[in-house]
Amino acid sequence: MNAHVKTPPASLRERIARVAAVAAQHAADVDAQARFPAETMQALKDEGLLGIQVPAELGGEEAPIAEIAELCSILGQNCGSSAMIFAMHHIKLSSLVEHGMNAAWHRDFMRRIVHEQLLLGSATTEGGIGGDLRNSICAVEVENGVCRLEKNATVISYGLYCDAILITSRAHRDAASSDQVMTVFLNDQYTLEKTNDWDTLGMRGTCSEGFVFKGEAPAAQIIPEPFAEIAAHSMLAMAHLLWSALWYGIAVDAVNRAQSFVRAAARKTPGQTPPGALRLAEISGRLQAIRTDIAHGIRQYEDIRRNPDSLTMGFLIAMNNTKLATSTAIIDIIGQTLLINGIMGYKNGTPYSVGRHLRDAYSAQLQISNERILMNQSTMLLVNRQDTSLLG
Numbered sequence: 001m002n003a004h005v006k007t008p009p010a011s012l013r014e015r016i017a018r019v020a021a022v023a024a025q026h027a028a029d030v031d032a033q034a035r036f037p038a039e040t041m042q043a044l045k046d047e048g049l050l051g052i053q054v055p056a057e058l059g060g061e062e063a064p065i066a067e068i069a070e071l072c073s074i075l076g077q078n079c080g081s082s083a084m085i086f087a088m089h090h091i092k093l094s095s096l097v098e099h100g101m102n103a104a105w106h107r108d109f110m111r112r113i114v115h116e117q118l119l120l121g122s123a124t125t126e127g128g129i130g131g132d133l134r135n136s137i138c139a140v141e142v143e144n145g146v147c148r149l150e151k152n153a154t155v156i157s158y159g160l161y162c163d164a165i166l167i168t169s170r171a172h173r174d175a176a177s178s179d180q181v182m183t184v185f186l187n188d189q190y191t192l193e194k195t196n197d198w199d200t201l202g203m204r205g206t207c208s209e210g211f212v213f214k215g216e217a218p219a220a221q222i223i224p225e226p227f228a229e230i231a232a233h234s235m236l237a238m239a240h241l242l243w244s245a246l247w248y249g250i251a252v253d254a255v256n257r258a259q260s261f262v263r264a265a266a267r268k269t270p271g272q273t274p275p276g277a278l279r280l281a282e283i284s285g286r287l288q289a290i291r292t293d294i295a296h297g298i299r300q301y302e303d304i305r306r307n308p309d310s311l312t313m314g315f316l317i318a319m320n321n322t323k324l325a326t327s328t329a330i331i332d333i334i335g336q337t338l339l340i341n342g343i344m345g346y347k348n349g350t351p352y353s354v355g356r357h358l359r360d361a362y363s364a365q366l367q368i369s370n371e372r373i374l375m376n377q378s379t380m381l382l383v384n385r386q387d388t389s390l391l392g
Contacts, residue, residue: 012063015047016071020078027079028349030205031356034198036161037205040075040082041119049086051114053093058107059114065238065305066298069245076249077256080360081205083246085119088157088206091238092120092166095182095223098234098305105220109164109184121162123213127152131369134231135177139170140222147183147219152195154210163187167213168227180227183217190215202359232316233308237301239368240323244294247364248287251330254357255280255287258337261344261352276340283336290326290333297322313384320373327364334358 022043030037044050053068054060068090076083093113100106112118124133138151149169156165164186171181196210223230258280265274300318304311334357338345341352348355 012049012052012061012067012071013074015049016074019043019047019049019082020074023075023079023082027082027356030079030081031202034200034204034207036158036207037079037082037085038161040079041085041161044086045117048114048117050089050093050117050119051110053090053097054110054114055097055101058110060110065241065301066295069242069294069298072242072246073249073252076246077253079205080246080250080356081203083249084203084206084243085158087239087242087246088122089120091235091242092122094234094238095166095230096184099223099225099230103220103224105218106184106223109221116163118163119158119161121159121165122157123151123153123155123159123165123167125153125155126168127154127210129177131372133168133368134180134228136168136170136180137177139173139175140181140183141173142219142222145219146216147222148216149183149185149213150215151213152210153213154196155208156192156211156213157208158206159192159209159211161207165190165213165215167215171226178228182223182227182230183215184221184223185213185215185217189217201362202356203363233304233311236316237297237304237319240319241294241297241301243364243367244290244297244322244326247326247330247361248290248294250357250360251287251290251333254334254337254354255283257345257352257354258283258340261341279336279340283333286329286333290329293322293325313380314387317377317380317384318387320377323368324370324373324377327367327370330361330364331358334361 019040023037023040026037026039052061052063056062072083072087075086096106096110125131126137128137129135138149140147140149149167151167151169159165164184166182166184168180168182170177171179191214192211194209194211198207198209262274262276262280297319300315304315334354337354338358341354344350344352345354347353
């Protein structure tokens with residue numbers, strides 16, 4: 001029995017609430033020091049939340065994406081960096097759950113994730129390809145049952161702190177740049193030579209530095225399905241939905257702070273509508289629209305999971321649109337809360353501070369660049385008929 005996991009476990013939301021309290025306590029320091037949120041990660045492990053997506057037959061809880069998205073949102077209301085790490089872990093885990101169940105090594109690894117509460121990192125970007133995760137320069141080499149890989153990874157999500165890294169590459173030396181595989185390397189199977197630091201505007205606690213990655217492992221650790229299938233059927237949809245959920249959570253906390261500010265102003269001037277009240281009503285409606293869009297996206301993804309053969313280009317366009325809409329809207333919503341809260345929102349360390357929220361939110365349009373997504377969308381829309389139905 002894993003010493004990390006409490007028995008009997010409480011509900012997922014009760015467990016994430018305890019984690020969120022820890023995250024809130026350390027969020028300001030994590031941001032100021034650009035340090036890994038070690039306390040939050042330990043709390044996630046103590047609550048057994050890193051393996052909840054794994055099927056029950058392998059010891060997990062089979063948590064659906066709707067629940068995982070809710071947990072990301074709750075954590076995002078307290079610490080954006082912690083929520084991003086939690087989301088990235090589950091995005092990587094989805095690749096194993098959806099595409100590794102028929103491979104013995106990956107099934108055993110999922111059992112380990114549950115029982116040892118292992119944290120999964122991501123290395124999909126590479127120097128020389130401009131952030132295009134669907135192309136690789138490096139290639140995995142397989143010989144005598146052993147795979148070797150060297151990659152100039154411009155970003156590895158919390159690379160120094162994860163227990164394993166899921167990394168993309170070309171399938172072999174002669175493969176096309178888009179003929180990719182994803183391989184799991186455990187942290188004793190690779191070395192990292194740092195090439196750049198992580199001193200950023202926001203999401204500072206994710207510590208996603210760049211490294212030259214050099215790994216060697218059994219070839220069985222290559223996920224058997226092509227990365228093109230992994231990306232289309234699970235990874236990109238999970239990324240867009242879980243990221244959107246945590247960005248929504250960041251915006252929720254900013255709006256809550258603005259609401260508290262307006263209420264405090266109303267108490268000082270009974271019978272008068274305080275400045276900012278109308279602006280608050282407007283952004284509250286916009287926040288609800290984001291929530292509705294994410295919830296609809298989750299339902300679409302759940303439908304695809306039940307019937308993988310129904311995957312269409314229209315679904316991929318819809319997932320992209322959810323990401324585009326959320327990542328754009330939250331910046332303006334949080335900016336409006338700053339106008340409501342005024343100098344008390346601009347200053348750090350007040351109950352109405354939203355500076356960290358706004359800085360974290362600006363990462364949203366860059367994490368898989370909106371410009372790149374729009375370019376892909378424009379190509380897909382040339383060959384795909386626009387869905388104009390109201391209910392889908």
